[in-house]
Amino acid sequence: MRAFLTSLVLAASVAPAVALDCPDGTRTVLHPLIEGGGACVPVGARIAWVEAAAVNAWLLGAPSVTWNIYLDQFRAAYPGAFSEADRAGAVDIGRLPEADFEAIAAAAPDLFVSGDFWPEENARLDRIAPVVVIDYEGQAPGWREIHTVVAAILGKEAAADEQLAAFDARLADLRARLGPDPGSFAIARMMDSGGQIQVFTEMNFGAQQMLAAGFAMHEGVLSPDEAAALNRPYWYALSTERLGDLAADWLVVLPGWDAAVEEALKASPLWQSLPPVAAGRLIAPAGEGQHWIRDNVAFAHLVLDEIYDRILGLAPPPVPNPFGGWLAGN
Amino acid sequence: MSAVWRVAALRGAIAFEAPVRPLLVLALLGAAIAATALASLLTGSYGLAWSEVAALLARPEAGSMGSTVVWEFRFPRLLAALLTGAMLALSGAILQGITRNPLADPSLVGVSQGAALAVVALIVLWPGAMPGLRPVAAFGGAMAVAALILSLSRGDAGGATLRFVLMGIGVAAFVSAVTGAMLTYGRLEAAQAALGWLAGSLHAAGWGEVRVLALVLLGLCPALVWAGRPISALRFGPEVATGLGLAVQPARVLLVLLSVALAAAAVSAVGPLGFVGLVAPHVAQRLARSGPGLHLVLSAATGALMVGLADLIGRAAFAPLQIPAGLVTALVGSPLFALLILRSQSRRTL
Amino acid sequence: MTAHAATHAGPGGRRAAALAGAPLLLGLLVLVFLWHIAVGAKPIPLGTVLAALTAPEPGNFDHVVIRDLRLPRAVYAVAVGASLSVAGALIQGVTRNPLAEPGLLGLMAGASVAVVLWVALQGPGGSAALPLVAALGALGGAALVWGLAGAAPGGVQPLSLILAGAAVTAFLGAIVTLAHLLDEQSFQSLRVWLNGTLSGRSWEVFLWGLPWFAGGLALAFVLARQVTALAMGEEVAAGLGVDVARLKALALAAVVALTAASVALAGPLGFVGLVIPHAARLFVGADYRLIVPVSAVIGAIYLLGVDILARVALAPLEIATGLVTALAGGPVFVWLVRARL
The missing domain is CATH 3.40.50.1980 (Nitrogenase molybdenum iron protein domain)
Structure with a gap:
């Protein structure tokens, strides 16, 4: 399983213009905000969103397999957004640099979505599952673009536009x-x-x-x-x-x-x-x-x-x- | 007691020592380290039964998550803990030997502070730098600050040790203030990354760190074998050492460099781990009094055990919250240190 | 090792020189005090500054800045600078150790830990008990350091005291870090204070500390004559009719009070107590009746100067005052060791 997924890892060297050659069972996602220009996302993947985009994913109806402080902050403003069961069902990683990586491994995600501000942590995550990196620092995207790239990864562009x-x-x-x-x-x-x-x-x-x-x-x-x-x-x-x-x-x-x-x-x-x-x-x-x-x-x-x-x-x-x-x- | 008499006594001690108790203690320490290692490999948030761990250790399975957890997370982290513990303890034992002061610790000669300044400067001033440069910078910083302290404390032989230690404190305070200023005025994320490292955590240790630590320790092994003799001579003071045919000043400089190199390598890999270099030699000394060579080995084993245990406690006690091992060693190490000093006074064995 | 420079002129000559220099020092203090108030993140003309001090208008924004922000900060700098310097002078005289200082000997770390834990238990805001808590912490820190140094082979001597101070400070620092890790929220507000800063403390906190500042300084002035005798050796002091044990206890009380009030107000400011008494000795010799008051004035001038530097060096950013005292004090400490050992 892991070897299979590893082979799907988006190559960081792929230029944005080059179309990815994604294998069967995966969806090709091209977006300029993704490092390398795009990614192959397995269909039905269990995704761990380890930074603030976890909230965007939740808004689009896609829960993350890991919980983090950004979801906690969101819950403080929108108390009805999560049930206790939603929170209890996800492994809480707090802030990624201080997280217990074994606990993350225990959540057994198929794919991580992370930010470019944590290169070392992303390299460690990659030992557990492939990592899609959003280029926040490099491109300073606006909030609408962030919502769009999250939707692209999830294949929910229409919902985001709405x-x-x-x-x-x-x-x-x-x-x-x-x-x-x-x-x-x-x-x-x-x-x-x-x-x-x-x-x-x-x-x-x-x-x-x-x-x-x-x-x-x-x-x-x-x-x-x-x-x-x-x-x-x-x-x-x-x-x-x-x-x-x-x-x-x-x-x-x-x-x-x-x-x-x-x-x-x-x-x-x-x-x-x-x-x-x-x-x-x-x-x-x-x-x-x-x-x-x-x-x-x-x-x-x-x-x-x-x-x-x-x-x-x-x-x-x-x-x-x-x-x-x-x-x-x- | 004349110097000549003491030389004779020293030679006698070296010649007729029968280290039964030290060897026994060493065996016990080895067993304790093995037990700690086993516990570390079996403990973690990723649920694995002991039989699974044993099977994975015997035959790693490429692609299995359990194998990744054991081989990429737990095993290198354990080895890094044992290696840094041994190196810091060796560093402290050598430093205590040459200064003839039981309170000497690598952090007191600026090793931790120099490494910290270099790493923080790298992170804050050059955010794009490769993470791989960090240990190199830390090592360079530690060596530079130690060299500064050494050169500042050169002078009349009389107060050499006192001067050396005091210089360490003065320079370290200055260097720490520069680091503090950088942390305050650098970018927030960069500062946070630096702070994580400064806490002294084995949390991110991988095979890369283990490789570097092992290479440094192996490379310095000949020097450590050599070190036993000058340390044993210096224990009796410079006059006696000279009487034994030791060139005191060069030997002292080489020993300090050896001590600093060991600590700098350890600190550059995992950040500052307080009190290991201070306490481990004392514990070793109390467990078994032995000649300097064996004392170094016993200290290393004690240090390895200390850091191995500290890391195990740090990640298991409040899991999934990870307490940095450096904090555990400081919290456990300093009271232990006070206790050792207080007890040794009544028996006059220190 | 004695704590004082050789005196070439006789005590009478020193005293006359000191009396002549007194107006000069006090004039300098007033000047630096005004300078401290005149500079800041917002450029305000000197005329406005003087008007704000002499004839304030309630609605004038610049006047409010001067009276509500800059004036208290300058007053804190004077109080803390004088107190830490006098504490350093006393502790150096009594221990006959030229490298003694509240920060190096664990008093500041003890006071800091006590304040941190107290704030964690009580919630932010503090109370009038803050200096008392800091004093108990400082006393605890001192007891730990002396206990440890006394138990080390060779007993209480400069090296063992300083090494014990470093060990105790490291331990107490680890406690603060652990508390921070376990309860990030409560300690966020103390992050800046733990670096040592004169900014943003309310006038109320200063008033809580005022009796401690005043009491400690008064006690130091009273003890100064006996400390001079003690600095020449315990036998000499006893021969002169000084009750050494009582003197040491009273001096410790003064040092603890001064350190505690300073830490409660401004956090740990290292090396001030080390540097200033040595500077004072350069001017007035070994007589603590002169060293104590001169240290107080020079200390006030020094901390005002350091705080000016902290505010203008990286303007518009401010550096924590404690970082600047360490940046300036570390090299002086190194120089002292090289000159004296």
């Missing part, structure tokens, strides 16, 4: 209600020492939804390139002294790592004198706030919900099913 179209319809409604110029925004989070704040650039997932809805990124926030020079393109650390840089029309503050630090800062005169705070235009996302960070279409709906609710003061239109049903916790 989910994205339903989201676009909801987004169009929101845009129409917001009007042409709804104002500027900034997204931040308190860091674990009170001296600095984490500021998210326009590459942040929530920022992309705000931009799509018609808001403009506040001019005081650095561009992804400037942020990359400091740390990485998605976010950068800003001294609390520079809080004035975040004087946008709307300020989104994600839940911090330390509630005490957050409360202390919010009680300070510094914070109180920040224009969006003084004007009551502060948006505090619900729960752990992961729906502003992790890219998937179900989280994108939650961001829209918060724009409807906090900025427009309207009850949001229902989230399409199955996501809508999961929100209620059943």
Whole structure:
């Protein structure tokens, strides 16, 4: 069995243009986001999704044979998405670099889907089963592209297109209600020492939804390139002294790592004198706030919900099913 | 007691030693290591009965998952644990022999910190570097920092040992601060990967690491055989050693280099494993007093047993949560060390 | 091995020089204090800084930055710098060991572990008991180190003390790491603090520590004369009518109080207590009645300077203050060993 599967391993050297010569019993998947340009996926494979794309796979109706922290975070926002049996039936690997690889082997997957940020771990996984690697770091794909590549691996392109179209319809409604110029925004989070704040650039997932809805990124926030020079393109650390840089029309503050630090800062005169705070235009996302960070279409709906609710003061239109049903916790 | 008398006594001790107890202890340690090895091969999250493991060990099956688990995960990890334990213990025993100080440990001469700085610098400053370069960088860093400490502590013979150890502490603090700065300001994912290595974990050890460790240990074997004699001479102080015809200063430098090379190879493969080099020689000493040559062998066996057990405990105690072996050795090693010192004081045998 | 540099001028001459130098040192302290407040991530003109200190306007954002962020941080730097330096001076004098320091001798590690475990049990936020917890931890760390060093062959001497300190620090560090592995959430908030930092601590935490800072410093000033005698040897001190055992206990109490309050506020800042007393001795010789106050002032100036460096070196990023103290202190330690041994 293993020898058979090993022979199916996508060769990393295959150029994207070259069609894969996949054997019988497998499906050829070509996608530019897959390392090597494509993969041969066995029909009916038991797939272990070891990183955040596990959530995308679940949204498309394909459970992973391993559980991870990204699924836990998703469950915190959509309590009805999983039953206890779903979770108990999968081997929990937490975060892959700290995982117990024997436990992964015990789950006996036919195929892994992983990211290019873990080359050494992927080489170890390859001893258990073939690994399809998504090129996140190399190509920095948008959230829609990630959903598309997951759908391609699963052969569920139609379902993914339908989910994205339903989201676009909801987004169009929101845009129409917001009007042409709804104002500027900034997204931040308190860091674990009170001296600095984490500021998210326009590459942040929530920022992309705000931009799509018609808001403009506040001019005081650095561009992804400037942020990359400091740390990485998605976010950068800003001294609390520079809080004035975040004087946008709307300020989104994600839940911090330390509630005490957050409360202390919010009680300070510094914070109180920040224009969006003084004007009551502060948006505090619900729960752990992961729906502003992790890219998937179900989280994108939650961001829209918060724009409807906090900025427009309207009850949001229902989230399409199955996501809508999961929100209620059943 | 005159130096000449002590030389005579030393020669006598070497000539008429009848190492019955040490050999017995060595046999017992060997049995304990074998038992630990067996337990390690049988323990894990992938369910395998002992008969299956035995069958797979006798005849690996290409393509079976059980075979992969035993041959690719459990076996190399066990060997890496035993080899690093033995090497760190040897390193510590040599260092304690030449400094004549029971508290000397490879991490005190900057080996761990130098290796850590090199690895973190590689990960943070050059993220695209091949993972295979990491052990090379670690080895280079360890040797460089140890060389710096050695050259800084050169000087009048009087306080040489004290200076050496203190230099180690000062330089190590500096080097650790540079590492800390890099971890704080490097990219988050890179820093996390570096932190995993810094915890001293055998979790990712494979045949590649085992091959390197085995080669280094085999390559240094002649030097280890040679080391017994100068260490036994240095135990009685530099004057006696000179009286025995030893060129003290070159011998000391060579021994330190040997000690650093052993520790650096171990640390570069699996990250810093604290307290093994400090404690294993003491435990060996208490189990059986013996000549320096046999003491090295006993220390190596003790170190191998320590790390083998530590890794077994670390991966089984809170499974599937994996506690790095380095943490287990530090938690078990340091109280053990304190106990050894306290007990030895009453008997004056240290 | 004695802890003090040879004195060429007589004690009277040193004293006169110190008195003449006092206004100079205090002037320097004020200057560095103002400099510390004037620099930061946000460029604020000096005129605004002075206005914020003398005539603050409640709605002015820059004034709020100065008064709420920079002024407390400068005050913490003064308190912690002075306390750690005086603690170092006392411990060096009493143990007659030029390499003694709260960090090297396990006091800081003990205090850190105690604080970490306390926060894990109590949840974040802390309480006024924080310095007391840190003090108990520091005392425990010191007891472990002295116990271990005393049991080693040769007894308590500089080498065995420092090696025992390293062993105890490594053990306590492993406990912190294990606790972190088992409960990531609780320890996330302590990650930065464990590196040693003056940023982001609330004024409340400083007030909790204030009695400990003040008490420790006052005790150190009172003990200074007797420590001078003790530094010349226990027999000399006894001959001068000093109750050596009582003096050692009181000095330890002062060192523990100062270390505990500093660690509770700023985390472990290594090497400050080592470097500063030696610098003080260069100026005023072996008299602890001068070494203690001069160490306090130089220590405050030093930590203010280090913290300025921590904030401007990689601006707009900040380096943890504890990393800079180690970067500066490690080489000084090496130099000390080379010069003294």
